Amino acid sequence: MDKIEIIETKMQLEADNDNIAQEIRNDLTKKKVFLINLMAGPGSGKTTTLVRTINSLKHKYRFGVMEADMDSDVDAKTISETGAKVIQIHTLGSCHMDASMTIDGLNTLGVDDLDVVFIENIGNLVCPAEFDTGAHKKVTILSIPEGDDKPLKYPLIFKVSDVILFNKIDVKEVFDFDEDVCKERILKLNDKMEFFSLSSLNGDGFDKWIDWLDKEIMSWKEANV
Amino acid sequence: MDKIEIIETKMQLEADNDNIAQEIRNDLTKKKVFLINLMAGPGSGKTTTLVRTINSLKHKYRFGVMEADMDSDVDAKTISETGAKVIQIHTLGSCHMDASMTIDGLNTLGVDDLDVVFIENIGNLVCPAEFDTGAHKKVTILSIPEGDDKPLKYPLIFKVSDVILFNKIDVKEVFDFDEDVCKERILKLNDKMEFFSLSSLNGDGFDKWIDWLDKEIMSWKEANV
Numbered sequence: 001m002d003k004i005e006i007i008e009t010k011m012q013l014e015a016d017n018d019n020i021a022q023e024i025r026n027d028l029t030k031k032k033v034f035l036i037n038l039m040a041g042p043g044s045g046k047t048t049t050l051v052r053t054i055n056s057l058k059h060k061y062r063f064g065v066m067e068a069d070m071d072s073d074v075d076a077k078t079i080s081e082t083g084a085k086v087i088q089i090h091t092l093g094s095c096h097m098d099a100s101m102t103i104d105g106l107n108t109l110g111v112d113d114l115d116v117v118f119i120e121n122i123g124n125l126v127c128p129a130e131f132d133t134g135a136h137k138k139v140t141i142l143s144i145p146e147g148d149d150k151p152l153k154y155p156l157i158f159k160v161s162d163v164i165l166f167n168k169i170d171v172k173e174v175f176d177f178d179e180d181v182c183k184e185r186i187l188k189l190n191d192k193m194e195f196f197s198l199s200s201l202n203g204d205g206f207d208k209w210i211d212w213l214d215k216e217i218m219s220w221k222e223a224n225v
Numbered sequence: 226m227d228k229i230e231i232i233e234t235k236m237q238l239e240a241d242n243d244n245i246a247q248e249i250r251n252d253l254t255k256k257k258v259f260l261i262n263l264m265a266g267p268g269s270g271k272t273t274t275l276v277r278t279i280n281s282l283k284h285k286y287r288f289g290v291m292e293a294d295m296d297s298d299v300d301a302k303t304i305s306e307t308g309a310k311v312i313q314i315h316t317l318g319s320c321h322m323d324a325s326m327t328i329d330g331l332n333t334l335g336v337d338d339l340d341v342v343f344i345e346n347i348g349n350l351v352c353p354a355e356f357d358t359g360a361h362k363k364v365t366i367l368s369i370p371e372g373d374d375k376p377l378k379y380p381l382i383f384k385v386s387d388v389i390l391f392n393k394i395d396v397k398e399v400f401d402f403d404e405d406v407c408k409e410r411i412l413k414l415n416d417k418m419e420f421f422s423l424s425s426l427n428g429d430g431f432d433k434w435i436d437w438l439d440k441e442i443m444s445w446k447e448a449n450v
Contacts, residue, residue, distance in 0.1 A: 042266040042378070095352050124352075125348065126352070145268060153348065155295070155297075174396045
């Protein structure tokens with residue numbers, strides 16, 4: 001990794017976010033680039049999960065990452081060590097990525113040499129849920145220390161996501177987190193949700209997530225030949 | 226607790242938030258009501274901290290709590306068990322409290338019979354930092370599992386807060402959290418910050434925070450006789 005590009009965007013207040021997002025999705029599908037929007041609260045392990053995911057599949061796919069942050073590039077530097085193509089997006093106070101920021105990001109990143117692009121969204125369970133970024137899949141991490149009541153308090157992000165990764169299972173013995181109860185609460189909001197329990201720190205449970213993700217990408221590619 | 230009142234507010238987009246906030250502060254000072262804005266990411270222990278704080282000082286002060294949530298009242302129910310006067314504020318999608326929401330909340334709560342009012346803000350390290358609510362003090366919780374890099378990634382909330390509570394020290398042995406490094410990062414953003422390390426779950430370290438808070442309230446009351 002030579003240099004991390006930094007682009008700065010402003011919150012797009014227009015109501016046509018959804019239309020732009022759909023155009024992004026169509027355009028990326030034509031280009032055979034699979035876009036994943038990775039969301040979570042602060043400190044739930046987005047970057048660690050992303051690093052392990054990329055390292056697990058980089059022999060097979062060429063990865064790009066758009067690192068959204070308020071105002072730093074520490075995560076982009078960490079991610080770049082995987083060899084993935086990385087840009088940093090500074091949202092300048094905005095608490096989420098939207099579709100127009102995603103277009104700016106994709107143009108700066110350049111996707112012609114990529115198979116899979118991740119957006120690492122701002123650490124926030126509220127705002128990112130409200131904005132379609134044009135991603136093909138939305139993955140949300142909920143870490144064990146955050147508590148099993150989060151679906152009650154931040155329902156939207158659980159409604160709109162496709163996959164929940166219960167992260168930090170390596171410390172589950174010291175927290176009062178009832179995974180079954182949490183799943184029930186999430187399934188009431190979204191009965192198509194996929195779940196994986198894992199530790200991005202030590203890799204426990206990671207294989208199942210990687211297998212699933214690999215199959216999703218493969219079947220999406222086959223469906224869009 | 227008989228019934229938890231629910232009021233619903235909308236995000237106030239006007240730029241005069243700061244003026245309204247200053248009016249709130251002046252008005253509450255006249256009424257000798259001390260307002261504290263409690264902020265943190267999701268799952269860092271705001272509600273547990275609030276319950277233990279109120280239980281530690283309710284023999285001395287009459288507490289009110291405005292529970293801000295996207296769309297639930299689980300926390301308000303928990304808080305009401307302390308005997309504090311509680312209202313639930315539904316922000317209807319907004320990711321923070323602002324000054325006009327605070328006015329609505331204070332009017333609904335009624336402060337004439339109260340000494341101290343807490344806002345439990347939306348679980349979010351981004352948006353709440355941007356809006357002055359009129360509070361006399363801003364307290365932010367950072368829990369050990371979230372990581373010591375949070376001041377690098379969400380600097381504003383550390384700039385604007387008066388106190389940081391490092392919560393969940395009961396599990397610090399299973400996390401790689403360097404408190405000294407984290408304090409240094411915060412002090413670079415705000416060299417007047419007060420710090421307390423505690424466990425709201427088991428009460429470790431809680432006395433020092435309670436002593437400090439008690440003295441703050443007392444000296445504020447004396448200064449505003």
